[in-house]
Amino acid sequence: MSEQTLIVSTQSHDYPIFIQSSADKVDLVSRLVPFIKGTQVLIVSNETVAPLYLSELTQGLKSHGFMVHDCVLPDGEQFKNQHSITAIYDALLERHFARDCTLIALGGGVIGDMVGFAAASFMRGVNFIQVPTTLLAQVDSSVGGKTGINHPRGKNMIGAFWQPQCVLADMATFRTLPDREFAAGMAEVIKYALIMDDEFLAWLEDNAEAIRAKDGAVLGQMVYRCCAYKAQIVAADERESGVRALLNFGHTFGHVIETHQGYGNWLHGEAVAVGMVQAALMSAKLGLIDHADVVRIKRILTLFNLPTVAPAIDTQTALGLMGHDKKVQQGKIRLVLLKAIGKAFVTADFELSALEEVLAETA
Incomplete structure (x- = not known):
């Protein structure tokens, strides 16, 4: 199947995820048009993605009669901050955007999170659309409405829940995605298997070669399954008061690495991969899983070129950073x-x- 559609149900509204896996050239802009409110559109991208896709998307939307402007930000987790949000606000205000406008996030998870937050806060809330161009964004951050920015003292500490009008995931964008970024996205894919479906883990192991070769059909199946898992959890717990916290498997540990090492030096997925190893080791230390399970988790992470060993971080420093985690109660x-x-x-x-023992052992 060249295109699949999945519906995400939330308290505010339901919205579709369009997953395009065909190698054939298709008019993806027509998928977005019904979800654009008003005539003013601001496409927000970054310096890496914009040269690849911005012009085509801009011209396509203009051909449908929209007034399209853009805001191109620096690329990297280190720019997921208030300065970038202000740049988006400036672009909107300088061009006299009204409340019936639409923002489009064209890029990876950093762009998606920031555009969502800007949309949630500009004029107390305007529409936005997610066009994720990385694997990590397609399977995780573009779905579910968690938006925000980092603070020097903690990752994703400032933000809002704000759902997109639709999500458009095109497997063709993986052809221009660097191998390191693709691997980082696989960490979130593996996460779904570890927290929700052991059969999916076996499927990933069996299809590893096709996934690494970026086979469009196989990737389409993989992204669909991940989005279905996410949609199921978001429908049950939109604002992370219960089951949605499970999606943070590996993240409490991983955010320590990202914050300590400096945002962008470790990709989010790389830090989460190590965080999942640490969480698995903690589970084994408490007698919940076997050592063989930990070995299997390390093996599949290595299979997809992800790290399994944490950088050297003082244990008390790590605990201090964990104290800023949003799951602390x-x-x-x-x-x-x-x-x-x-x-x-x-x-x-x-x-x-x-x-403390796990943090000391894995560094």
């Missing part, structure tokens, strides 16, 4: 751990000494 660090491959849960029921 009543001063207690809460971790997403595994009862088995495909079964995750959130807990604060562990000895701090066990966590």
Whole structure:
């Protein structure tokens, strides 16, 4: 099937994810037109993605009668900050954008998160559309409405829940995606298997060669399955008061790496990959999973060119950074751990000494 459509149900509105896996040239702009409110459109991209796709998208939308402007930001996690948000506001205000405008996020997860936050806050809320161009954004950050920016003291600490009008995921964008970025996206794919579906993990192992070769049909199946998992969780818990926290498997550990090493030096998916190893080791230390499960997790991460060893970070420093995590409640660090491959849960029921041992062992 060259195109698949998945519906995400939320309290504010339902919206489609269009997953295009055909190698044939198709008019993707026509998919977006019904979801654009008003006539004013601001496309926000970055210096890497804009030269590849901005002109074609701009001309396509202009041919449908829209007044299209753009805002091109620097590329990188280190630019996911208030300065970039202000640049988006400036572009909107300088061109007298009204409340019935639409923002389009053309890029990876950083662009998607920032555009969503800008849309949520500009004039107290305007429409936006996600056009994710990285694997990580397509399977995770573009779906579910979590938007925001980083703060020097913690990742994603400032933001809002704001759902897009639609998401357009085109497998063709992977042809221009650097191998390191593609691998980083695979960390989030593997995460879904580890927290929700052991059969999906086996499928990833069986199809590893085709995935690494970026076979469009196989990638389309993979992205669809991940989006279906995410849609299921978002429908049950849009604002992360319960089951949605499971999607942060590996993230509490991973955010420590990203914040300590400096945003952008470790890609988000790379840090999450190591974080998942650390969470698996913590699960094994508590007697929840076997050592063989940890070995299997390390093996599949290595299979997709992801790191499994953390950089050297002082244990007390790491614990201090974990204290800023959004899952902390009543001063207690809460971790997403595994009862088995495909079964995750959130807990604060562990000895701090066990966590300290894991942090020391994996650095």
